[in-house]
Amino acid sequence: MNHLHFIWKNMVRNRRRTVLTVLSIGLSLFVLATLMTVLTELNREPEGEDTHLRLVVRRASSLGDRLPEAYAAKLARVPGVRIVHALTWFGGIYIDEANFFANFACDPDTLFPVFPENRIPPEQLKAFQKERTAAVAGRKLIERFKWRLGDRITLQGTIYPVDLEFVLRGIYTGTDETAFFFHRAYLEESLGRPGKVGTFWLKAASAADIPRIMEAVDTMFKNSDAETKTETERAFQLGFVSMMGNVKTLVAGISSVVVFTILLVTANTMAMSIRERAREIAILKTLGFGRRRVLAILMAESAAIALIGGALGTVGARLFFSVVDVWRYTQGMFPIFIVEPSTILLGLLLSVLIGLASAAFPAFRVSHLTIAEALRRVG
Amino acid sequence: MAIPLSYNLRNMRVRAFSTVMTTLSIGLVVAVFIGVMALARGLEEAFVATGVPLNLVVLRQGSQVETSSVVTRDSLQVIKYLPGVAVDSEGTPLVSPEVIVLLNLSKRSDGQGSNVMVRGLFAKGFKLRPQVRLVAGRLFRPGLREIIVGRSIAERFQNAGLGEMIRFGRSRWRIVGLFEAGRTAFDSEVWADASELGDDFDRPDYSSVLLRAENASALRAMERRISDDRRLHLKALSEPAYYAEQTKTAGPIKILGSFMAVMMAIGASFAAMNTMYASVARRSREIGVLRVLGFRSGSIMLSFLTESLLLGFAGGVVGCLLALPIHGITTGTTNFRTFSDVSFAFRITPDLLLRGLGFSLVMGGLGGLLPARLASRQPMVDTLREG
Numbered sequence: 136m137n138h139l140h141f142i143w144k145n146m147v148r149n150r151r152r153t154v155l156t157v158l159s160i161g162l163s164l165f166v167l168a169t170l171m172t173v174l175t176e177l178n179r180e181p182e183g184e185d186t187h188l189r190l191v192v193r194r195a196s197s198l199g200d201r202l203p204e205a206y207a208a209k210l211a212r213v214p215g216v217r218i219v220h221a222l223t224w225f226g227g228i229y230i231d232e233a234n235f236f237a238n239f240a241c242d243p244d245t246l247f248p249v250f251p252e253n254r255i256p257p258e259q260l261k262a263f264q265k266e267r268t269a270a271v272a273g274r275k276l277i278e279r280f281k282w283r284l285g286d287r288i289t290l291q292g293t294i295y296p297v298d299l300e301f302v303l304r305g306i307y308t309g310t311d312e313t314a315f316f317f318h319r320a321y322l323e324e325s326l327g328r329p330g331k332v333g334t335f336w337l338k339a340a341s342a343a344d345i346p347r348i349m350e351a352v353d354t355m356f357k358n359s360d361a362e363t364k365t366e367t368e369r370a371f372q373l374g375f376v377s378m379m380g381n382v383k384t385l386v387a388g389i390s391s392v393v394v395f396t397i398l399l400v401t402a403n404t405m406a407m408s409i410r411e412r413a414r415e416i417a418i419l420k421t422l423g424f425g426r427r428r429v430l431a432i433l434m435a436e437s438a439a440i441a442l443i444g445g446a447l448g449t450v451g452a453r454l455f456f457s458v459v460d461v462w463r464y465t466q467g468m469f470p471i472f473i474v475e476p477s478t479i480l481l482g483l484l485l486s487v488l489i490g491l492a493s494a495a496f497p498a499f500r501v502s503h504l505t506i507a508e509a510l511r512r513v514g
Numbered sequence: 515m516a517i518p519l520s521y522n523l524r525n526m527r528v529r530a531f532s533t534v535m536t537t538l539s540i541g542l543v544v545a546v547f548i549g550v551m552a553l554a555r556g557l558e559e560a561f562v563a564t565g566v567p568l569n570l571v572v573l574r575q576g577s578q579v580e581t582s583s584v585v586t587r588d589s590l591q592v593i594k595y596l597p598g599v600a601v602d603s604e605g606t607p608l609v610s611p612e613v614i615v616l617l618n619l620s621k622r623s624d625g626q627g628s629n630v631m632v633r634g635l636f637a638k639g640f641k642l643r644p645q646v647r648l649v650a651g652r653l654f655r656p657g658l659r660e661i662i663v664g665r666s667i668a669e670r671f672q673n674a675g676l677g678e679m680i681r682f683g684r685s686r687w688r689i690v691g692l693f694e695a696g697r698t699a700f701d702s703e704v705w706a707d708a709s710e711l712g713d714d715f716d717r718p719d720y721s722s723v724l725l726r727a728e729n730a731s732a733l734r735a736m737e738r739r740i741s742d743d744r745r746l747h748l749k750a751l752s753e754p755a756y757y758a759e760q761t762k763t764a765g766p767i768k769i770l771g772s773f774m775a776v777m778m779a780i781g782a783s784f785a786a787m788n789t790m791y792a793s794v795a796r797r798s799r800e801i802g803v804l805r806v807l808g809f810r811s812g813s814i815m816l817s818f819l820t821e822s823l824l825l826g827f828a829g830g831v832v833g834c835l836l837a838l839p840i841h842g843i844t845t846g847t848t849n850f851r852t853f854s855d856v857s858f859a860f861r862i863t864p865d866l867l868l869r870g871l872g873f874s875l876v877m878g879g880l881g882g883l884l885p886a887r888l889a890s891r892q893p894m895v896d897t898l899r900e901g
Contacts, residue, residue: 158784197615293579294582296575378629380848
């Protein structure tokens, strides 16, 4: 006797019910996959071979305050520091506030060496470096606004009292392709050279140097007018996530409710279909099927239904978010939003478990019915 | 003639397992919906409730928030003596120049830093904000490096309690008082003397100016006058309008919440549909009997639809009850426009509960429609012959 065939026949018997259950589970798993991806993306580690060598220096008081430009030379002399890069959040608006994207004033010579995960054709890099008003932008950003090389782009300053006009000279590709970079010298000039920098990004010669550099930098500027806080890029990032509030608890809370909902829906379906089949199960038993085997067949059916729903939901989520650009709808919060294979796998595993758990009780009950009792039942 | 409601209720009781499962799953969806919306509502309300209608906020042109604004002392002199500015009992104009800085403090919950807005102001600033009242300690005295903090800041951040000291700028500041501002954005602020704060942070100018207009038309006139004056490079907007802009912070939460709720709701209505189909299938004989008794197919359809709506409604009530305990829980997030932390509480309002119930009825209705139609269309003779 082919059990798989038997399970399949049972699943397609009440096709409408199976389809509705699968869809219901699928939608819930879609939501679950989305939630899990929110957490994954917020905690996404910077990718690339030497990202772990990057450090961020900022004003200790708050990111809102800036550091003196003159710190650059002092930072460069700290042993173990290979590159010093000044990066300032400009926070400019392109035409309308709704068009939000990240834009920075940077040092064009060290931008790509510090962020080697971003790649740009050499001739575009050269064009960017030699023109004061030149800018480069990520591929995704270019596609969003249908920009072309040579286009003039104006950003209205919100933090700084200047509007700046740029010429697009380069398109970079990489992991996060949503940012816009321009010459810090241009910003400084239009502000009347205040000599201020938002953050300094350091690249260490080796991972072993990192603790020493962090210590040395913060000690050097201790008790000065602008004390610094130096941290790894990862810590800097996690700081931002923490600023958003207790996202983790929120997501975990909602996720557990979603899981519980799936459990209820599947349990209800299985209870209904098992109740209707009490007589048949009695017949199976008369034919010599053991209690365990009956239980296994019913649980397998439930697990299969949940698994199909889970696959639909998680794979559906992956496809959905590969088409829908979350970055545009979340005010730039998620430059990348990919449902990772690990998330899909976790979702599938969860659905199987839920399927098994939800069938356990009704299947256990019916498998324990005596044949006579079961046959007496009204369908 | 309509089939009595007691028939539906009795049936729901007979099939208790399915009823409970379906009700609960609808209830959970409603609870998630209400929960997420209560979060967004609380965040929005912290901003919406903040403004006093006759107050006018003056900022640098081009800046959207106080944290990135600058108003020079010269401009202040111009603004101060504009016609239409209200005066207090002593006859001096109700104008409050203020200095805003951000301060990174560590949260009690995870030790991570978040930026808190520090507002430097003079006595006039208190007069312009009647919603702020001191709940512990006393006001700061100028010249002593003293500050007062919003109660929720004291609760959520390390070293921010009454009597403690915080180091920022060039000094150590003692917290001498706690204030409450009726769930407005000021609850998330630290207040200090404007001159002291300006000194410590080398700010020769002010960040923003708040002033009171004599009446609504004076407010509009000043708004235009300040924004149009090319020498000032300033813009003015009413305080409620300024804070209404900040509610956009809740945007992503609302999008995420609605998206999830809709997806889950469709899923739950499928589950309800399953239950109702099973219910119809099991009762096909009863349906036949009802028809024989003279009930029309329309009544049968209505009866099944009612039952499904009842399921939904019960789920809605369960959902509301499940969500209620989160009301009032305080949390915080960063307003990325001002780059500063804002404390707020989950707010479940009656209209939110009503929306949750409405939502549950939609789920029940959608779930019941097709099964009810099926029930009403079964041929009488066949149904009786079955089983």
